[in-house]
Amino acid sequence: MKSWLKMIKDLTLRPHTRRIRKPPVLPIDQEREKPLSYKIIREELEKSSDIVFREFSLRAQEEIPCELVVVDGLIDKSILNDFILRVLMVDLQLDPDIKKLTQNNIIDNVLIRLAPANEIKKIDKMGEALDGILSGDAVLFFENLSEALVIGARGWASRAVSEPQIESSIRGPQEGFTETLRTNTSLLRRRIKHPSLRIVSLKLGDLTHTDVVVCYVDKIVNSDVLSEVLRRLSRIKVDGVVAGDSIEEMIEDSPYSSFPTVYHTERPDVITANLLEGRVAIMADGTPTALLVPITLSKLMQVNEDYYERxxxxxxxxxxxxxxxxxxxxxxxxxxxxxxxxxxxxxxxxxxxxxxxxxxxxxxxxxxxxxxxxxxxxxxxxxxxxxxxxxxxxxxxxxxxxxxxxxxxxxxxxxxxxxxxxxxxxxxxxxxxxxxxxxxxxxxxxxxxxxxxxxxxxxxxxxxxxxxxxxxxxxxxPYLSPIAPLRIRALLQDTFARAPWWAMKRRPELIDVEDPNSSSGGTK
Incomplete structure (x- = not known):
């Protein structure tokens, strides 16, 4: 009987407070915060056939063994060959000043050499090296040194920006999100060219370490809503976030209701318009849709073309x-x-x-x-x-x-x-x-x-x-806002009907944004 009661209790817990699967405890996970050790990383990663280890030596005052570690399929081979290996194995070796380099200054000198053509940073933790390798970067190790260099060289096959498959539109932009997170954030940056657009990065999933971003416009978003979004995301404890849509069930208010309380869209223009109204967007790597909160029933009955027609x-x-x-x-x-x-x-x-x-x-x-x-x-x-x-x-x-x-x-x-x-x-x-x-x-x-x-x-x-x-x-x-509780201004401005653009001078009151005045309203 106790086991049945425990099972019922577990099933009725809120999704964002329940661990769906207990992840395995691996030795490498316990050493993520320890100082960098190439030997341990190699022992852990060499069991996978797609991990490539490129060994070579730099002939300075003394011969310095180096190892470049990448994941085949996640790396841009042109960047790897032309801007990393060529610089290290050809250009640097032909430099007459190479004889002045030692193990004490080799990392700083290599960093200066590679920096003009690459995104690069110095690391000294096991977790930083693992995250860099498995995310698609090239990590350069120097034998017997507890520091390494992470070199940005990501490049994999991805779907180009194309017309959304589900939310088709007769008028308006014909661009949709893709499965690449940075492509999606760039689509937002193209539309909101202002430093107040904030993109906060998180990692969810104990095993997948899925990249997730929270997007909002500072001084417009309600601080209470934003803090609640970040709190719920931080409490997600699962093995992996395979798709961004699975986050919806873990953060929604009414998980046992048939009515959705989180809106998802694959259109950058829809996300842009809602960010300017004070909402918060959540996007995950590998998913061509974004989540929007908070949402109301009237918002679910609107489409992007409502704002392109008269x-x-x-x-x-x-x-x-x-x-x-x-x-x-x-x-x-x-x-x-x-x-x-x-x-x-x-x-x-x-x-x-x-x-x-x-x-x-x-x-x-x-x-x-x-x-x-x-x-x-x-x-x-x-x-x-x-x-x-x-x-x-x-x-x-x-x-x-x-x-x-x-x-x-x-x-x-x-x-x-x-x-x-x-x-x-x-x-x-x-x-x-x-x-x-x-x-x-x-x-x-x-x-x-x-x-x-x-x-x-x-x-x-x-x-x-x-x-x-x-x-x-x-x-x-409230889900029925601005009908209940009644907000006359919001009800007349953009619910059952839409006011002309020049008349919409205030942002939706239902979110209680910090800056209620909208610059979208002009003069007739």
Whole structure:
């Protein structure tokens, strides 16, 4: 019994306070802060075939053995050959002053020789040498010396900056993040050319040592939000952070809620705009998406094109978007409630038409709706996991062939197929994929309540859902802000509608930024 209670307690701990796996304790980990020893590093790394050891000697007053250690595949070979090995093995050897060098001054002289063409620094700790080698740098060791040089020579195959695959845009920039962290930070630097843009580096994962950066704009970001972000990241204790998206589960406020409290995007322009509003971005190496906090429900219903079109057009677009989300949540439930409990609200002709369509259907309206909704979910999941051409074919086959066959076999009514089709199309108007999944999950309990209690059950379900959403926070910010609590200025400026650019003179009040005045507002 105690073991079961312990297991339940472990599962209910907040993700950022729980160690998911206990990392193995290796001898090399215990020596990271000790003075540098090339012998120990070689004994540890020579077991891997991709670690390359290049041994050579410098003929100074005395022969000084040197070892250059790199990881094959992470190093730029042109930098290694032309700006490191050539300088050390050819240019330095031909210099007549080399005879003046000894073991006492060799490191400083080599550093001066390599510095003009390379990023270089002196190290004296075991951990610094290991991190440099395994991160893709070249580390130059001098035998019998407790210091070494880390030379920046990283270079590996990477995907070029291209159009985002998920967040496509008709207007605006067509650049998306890649899997290389420094490429992603450079995309932000190109857009915010100001020293107030801060990029703080961290390493997460006891074994992977994944590079993670926290980006914010000083004097705009709320200091409490920033400190909370850094605190939660520092408390992550796991073996490895394989993808940046896994950080989301470890820092979010409501890990057991279906509603996302962390926003992720692959667009640099979206990150830039949100940093200027006072939010904080988190990016990890190896992941082409960035995380944004804090976030609200209204922000999840916005897209980057809302700020590239004219303000009056966005009013209509956002109305359609919110209408589609409402239809996606309520359409199946309303159909079930009306056909099961509230037929009297229908016109006689429509009621007779629905009854004729349901003639011969062996399932009640609830069973019919559950069958079709589950079929829709299966088809959507199958379309996502298959290659794009095949996935599109699956969608067409599911919508046309299976739906038509189900109607002819009298398994479902024609109106039910129409309702599910409208629901599916309406759900695609929700911009955030995570929010779309939450809406799909909400649909099922609402259908069950509608099938058992009619409109009363739908009302109870919506009321319970509203209470849940009101209780959610994202790093201290209410999830329904600026609707609840009501902030009139923010509500009118950029929620259901967007004010013109020249009228948006204040940053969102929901974040309580240090500098609320925005220079984006101009004169009409």
């Amino acid at each position: 303000a009056m057009i966005i009013i209509l677009i956002r109305f359609v978007r919110y209408l589609g989300a409402t239809v996606s949540v309520l359409a199946p439930s309303i159909y079930i409630a009306v056909t099961t409990f509230h037929q009297e609200i229908l016109p006689t002709s429509l009621a007779l038409s629905i009854a004729a369509g349901r003639e011969g259907v062996p399932f009640p309206a609830l069973g019919e709706a559950l069958l079709m909704t589950l079929s829709l979910e299966i088809l959507q999941e199958a379309g996502l996991r298959l290659p794009k051409p095949v996935g599109q074919t699956i969608g067409i086959v599911g919508a046309l062939v299976i739906g038509d066959a189900a109607v002819k076999a009298s398994l479902v009514s024609p109106l039910m197929v129409i309702v599910i089709g409208i629901t599916a199309v309406a759900s695609y108007t929700i911009p955030a994929y995570d929010l779309g999944i939450a809406v799909r999950l909400i649909r099922f309990p609402l259908m069950l309540l509608a099938g058992t209690m009619g409109f009363y059950g739908v009302g109870v379900g919506l009321y319970a859902g509203l209470i849940h959403v009101l209780s959610i926070r994202s790093f201290g910010v």
